[in-house]
Amino acid sequence: MSVSGSCLCGRVKIEVARFDRDVVACHCVQCRKQSGHHFAATRAQQDDVSITGEQDIKWFKASKHAERGFCQHCGSVMFWKQREVSHISILAGCLDGPTGLKLTRHIFTDDKGDYYDITDDADTYPQAD
Ligand SMILES: [Zn+2]
Numbered sequence: 001m002s003v004s005g006s007c008l009c010g011r012v013k014i015e016v017a018r019f020d021r022d023v024v025a026c027h028c029v030q031c032r033k034q035s036g037h038h039f040a041a042t043r044a045q046q047d048d049v050s051i052t053g054e055q056d057i058k059w060f061k062a063s064k065h066a067e068r069g070f071c072q073h074c075g076s077v078m079f080w081k082q083r084e085v086s087h088i089s090i091l092a093g094c095l096d097g098p099t100g101l102k103l104t105r106h107i108f109t110d111d112k113g114d115y116y117d118i119t120d121d122a123d124t125y126p127q128a129d
Pocket residue numbers: 007008009010011012071072073074075076
């Protein structure tokens with residue numbers, strides 16, 4: 001059973017046939033600046049994701065090894081993609097439920113903001129996992 005999703009304005013739509021990972025919260029500075037809080041992203045093989053409105057996605061290269069994809073009309077952050085890998089991270093907030101996913105890890109907690117605490121029982125990693 002596939003899960004669908006979209007950006008806020010609806011120009012970019014996705015259909016994910018299968019996820020290959022649960023949801024990871026990333027508290028790194030880049031994710032915090034781009035999202036306004038922290039990232040929460042699941043992941044899928046690129047072959048399992050179909051995207052409509054690909055021309056409306058803007059890709060920002062925040063570092064040498066990864067790009068961040070967002071809708072250039074409404075600004076919704078949707079993707080994080082490393083170079084030369086077969087999978088793509090998908091921001092969980094774009095997905096229309098039910099997803100069957102669970103937030104299982106917090107990474108880069110060394111970079112997290114001082115205005116919130118991590119209080120769930122998911123695993124925490126000071127840097128990458
Ligand atoms: Zn949009």
